[in-house]
Amino acid sequence: xxxxxxxxxxxxxxxxxxxxxxxxxxxxxxxxxxxxxxxxxxxxxxxxxxxxxxxxxxxxxxxxxxxxxxxxxxxxxxxxxxxxxxxxxxxxxxxxxxxxxxxxxxxxxxxxxxxxxxxxxxxxxxxxxxxxxxxxxxxxxxxxxxxxxxxxxxxxxxxxxxxxxxxxxxxxxxxxxxxxxxxxxxxxxxxxxxxxxxxxxxxxxxxxxxxxxxxxxxxxxxxxxxxxxxxxxxxxxxxxxxxxxxxxxxxxxxxxxxxxxxxxxxxxxxxxxxxxxxxxxxxxxxxxxxxxxxxxxxxxxxxxxxxxxxxxxxxxxxxxxxxxxxxxxxxxxxxxxxxxxxxxxxxxxx
Amino acid sequence: xxxxxxxxxxxxxxxxxxxxxxxxxxxxxxxxxxxxxxxxxxxxxxxxxxxxxxxxxxxxxxxxxxxxxxxxxxxxxxxxxxxxxxxxxxxxxxxxxxxxxxxxxxxxxxxxxxxxxxxxxxxxxxxxxxxxxxxxxxxxxxxxxxxxxxxxxxxxxxxxxxxxxxxxxxxxxxxxxxxxxxxxxxxxxxxxxxxxxxxxxxxxxxxxxxxxxxxxxxxxxxxxxxxxxxxxxxxxxxxxxxxxxxxxxxxxxxxxxxxxxxxxxxxxxxxxxxxxxxxxxxxxxxxxxxxxxxxxxxxxxxxxxxxxxxxxxxxxxxxxxxxxxxxxxxxxxxxxxxxxxxxxxxxxxx
Numbered sequence: 221x222x223x224x225x226x227x228x229x230x231x232x233x234x235x236x237x238x239x240x241x242x243x244x245x246x247x248x249x250x251x252x253x254x255x256x257x258x259x260x261x262x263x264x265x266x267x268x269x270x271x272x273x274x275x276x277x278x279x280x281x282x283x284x285x286x287x288x289x290x291x292x293x294x295x296x297x298x299x300x301x302x303x304x305x306x307x308x309x310x311x312x313x314x315x316x317x318x319x320x321x322x323x324x325x326x327x328x329x330x331x332x333x334x335x336x337x338x339x340x341x342x343x344x345x346x347x348x349x350x351x352x353x354x355x356x357x358x359x360x361x362x363x364x365x366x367x368x369x370x371x372x373x374x375x376x377x378x379x380x381x382x383x384x385x386x387x388x389x390x391x392x393x394x395x396x397x398x399x400x401x402x403x404x405x406x407x408x409x410x411x412x413x414x415x416x417x418x419x420x421x422x423x424x425x426x427x428x429x430x431x432x433x434x435x436x437x438x439x440x441x442x443x444x445x446x447x448x449x450x451x452x453x454x455x456x457x458x459x460x461x462x463x464x465x466x467x468x469x470x471x472x473x474x475x476x477x478x479x480x481x482x483x484x485x486x487x488x489x490x491x492x493x494x495x496x497x498x499x500x501x502x503x504x505x506x507x508x509x510x511x512x513x514x515x516x517x518x519x520x521x522x523x524x525x526x527x528x529x530x531x532x533x534x535x536x537x538x539x540x541x542x543x544x545x546x547x548x549x550x551x552x553x554x555x556x557x558x559x560x561x562x563x564x565x566x567x568x569x570x
Numbered sequence: 571x572x573x574x575x576x577x578x579x580x581x582x583x584x585x586x587x588x589x590x591x592x593x594x595x596x597x598x599x600x601x602x603x604x605x606x607x608x609x610x611x612x613x614x615x616x617x618x619x620x621x622x623x624x625x626x627x628x629x630x631x632x633x634x635x636x637x638x639x640x641x642x643x644x645x646x647x648x649x650x651x652x653x654x655x656x657x658x659x660x661x662x663x664x665x666x667x668x669x670x671x672x673x674x675x676x677x678x679x680x681x682x683x684x685x686x687x688x689x690x691x692x693x694x695x696x697x698x699x700x701x702x703x704x705x706x707x708x709x710x711x712x713x714x715x716x717x718x719x720x721x722x723x724x725x726x727x728x729x730x731x732x733x734x735x736x737x738x739x740x741x742x743x744x745x746x747x748x749x750x751x752x753x754x755x756x757x758x759x760x761x762x763x764x765x766x767x768x769x770x771x772x773x774x775x776x777x778x779x780x781x782x783x784x785x786x787x788x789x790x791x792x793x794x795x796x797x798x799x800x801x802x803x804x805x806x807x808x809x810x811x812x813x814x815x816x817x818x819x820x821x822x823x824x825x826x827x828x829x830x831x832x833x834x835x836x837x838x839x840x841x842x843x844x845x846x847x848x849x850x851x852x853x854x855x856x857x858x859x860x861x862x863x864x865x866x867x868x869x870x871x872x873x874x875x876x877x878x879x880x881x882x883x884x885x886x887x888x889x890x891x892x893x894x895x896x897x898x899x900x901x902x903x904x905x906x907x908x909x910x911x912x913x914x915x916x917x918x919x920x
Contacts, residue, residue, distance in 0.1 A: 389732075
């Protein structure tokens with residue numbers, strides 16, 4: 221069963237769950253898994269966040285619940301229409317569309333929250349219902365994928381077709397990997413580094429599918445990384461800036477975020493953060509900036525974060541605290557344009 | 571002569587301009603057109619900003635000038651290397667690369683400024699030297715372009731190849747339009763609207779090449795819009811949010827910005843802003859938000875801006891002031907997912 225069919229099925233189940241009581245003259249009730257911090261637990265065995273047993277009840281017989289009950293039912297029905305029409309919608313589109321149906325949201329933050337409710341109830345990411353954020357990241361490499369979106373369904377695309385890379389939009393995110401000559405996935409934080417690795421043919425040299433994360437990547441990108449890892453058995457390397465934020469981009473790709481504790485299929489625990497680590501900053505004498513207050517505060521938060529409880533991650537945090545500096549991945553340019561490929565990545569990937 | 575050859579030629583001229591005096595035992599001097607507000611003039615005839623006659627002198631015999639003189643010479647030499655190697659660099663990469671050569675910049679703002687000096691001296695945009703920002707916007711439609719970048723040189727690409735669109739990166743920006751079935755260029759502000767127009771096949775219906783601006787678009791995108799307009803003789807329609815910021819995105823594509831007064835080849839004066847205008851907000855009874863203080867302040871600025879001196883633009887400004895509201899382009903979703911294509915854009919483009 222593909223993702224779209226699974227989403228259809230979940231929506232049908234939810235519909236039945238609402239309709240059946242009504243046909244018996246009863247008020248329908250929906251249980252929404254509780255996403256409050258108190259109910260987010262870290263499952264050490266699976267190395268990721270999950271939701272605990274606590275639920276929020278949306279009881280349609282309760283006047284205080286009727287608003288959020290209706291909103292959730294509407295978001296589900298909107299998703300159903302999207303799937304049926306093979307359409308996609310941005311979160312913002314969904315917000316505005318609600319007015320066409322007389323469903324009222326205070327603001328987009330509220331409709332975004334209800335979309336997350338639907339995710340929690342179904343356990344599926346909003347992308348499987350055709351709902352996407354606006355951000356983009358990109359992909360490039362010797363990989364053939366097969367589109368599943370209408371008009372393009374079954375058509376294969378070679379991900380070296382455009383030397384600018386292809387955006388990881390709805391179509392690539394739902395495409396199926398067919399075959400590849402690549403042996404690794406190399407995900408990088410910045411667009412500049414992504415272009416550099418394409419131009420220098422680092423993707424050939426390392427036999428890598430390149431992914432541009434574009435900062436903290438959208439979930440479509442995290443899901444695609446996992447798919448390439450699982451289905452093509454490719455090891456995943458994450459190359460970010462050498463600061464608490466870059467390190468955390470890597471950690472979220474591996475172990476997920478509290479925000480998406482309610483969804484499966486986003487994490488790649490086996491991925492490796494190859495740097496820039498505090499050790500790299502010293503070893504390669506990289507040009508640095510001082511850690512500012514926000515950076516130091518972030519380190520404090522991360523040091524208490526359950527995802528960083530391993531000694532390896534605590535070691536990185538201590539490294540940053542000791543150096544009190546940070547370095548971007550472009551910092552390797554100080555040794556010339558090819559150093560990052562010829563020396564740094566060669567060291568790290570070998 | 572293509573853009574790369576032109577850039578090469580300009581750099582060679584600059585090099586000679588520095589070297590010749592040295593060979594005669596004189597100190598070289600570079601004149602950099604002055605980009606201060608006092609020297610930016612609006613050329614009504616060409617409907618754009620240009621620089622006036624004032625110049626800043628960088629005299630290598632003057633100890634106060636030697637730093638910026640050297641920085642400019644280095645940026646020129648870095649650009650020469652990029653062109654020679656058919657490489658590209660982000661502004662950030664350039665900043666870091668300077669350390670490899672012992673050239674010192676206080677921060678990236680300073681190196682960015684020197685890149686703009688090079689643009690001013692040569693009259694060419696930094697993109698023609700292979701220097702790009704990190705932002706991306708995208709393109710989709712029935713248009714064949716021919717790449718000019720290495721490894722892809724001469725290869726043609728059909729811009730309907732990826733249903734997510736193609737990013738307007740270094741490769742597409744320097745590609746040549748070959749042929750098209752399209753009859754217009756339709757540029758839209760948001761990614762959500764861009765996806766909607768692809769999925770609903772609005773691009774077929776309007777025979778449009780679609781461009782996603784991604785907010786105030788990078789110059790590569792403005793340059794591509796102009797190229798499609800000039801070389802394929804396609805009229806250009808601009809569809810943005812209905813607020814001062816959206817309106818100004820359109821105005822900058824038409825008439826340029828003060829920041830790029832020193833560069834030719836970015837403006838498309840014949841482009842049309844089709845909305846969302848204040849009139850549209852009323853006529854289509856769109857859901858709106860109140861204009862906030864920043865919006866109102868922006869309207870004041872624009873009302874005094876020389877690019878808005880026409881009665882048509884003053885009329886739009888007055889419209890916003892009268893309504894005191896704004897509407898995003900997604901606001902049409904209140905009438906259902908197809909309204910924006912079936913009704914609004916049909917009205918506007920016909």
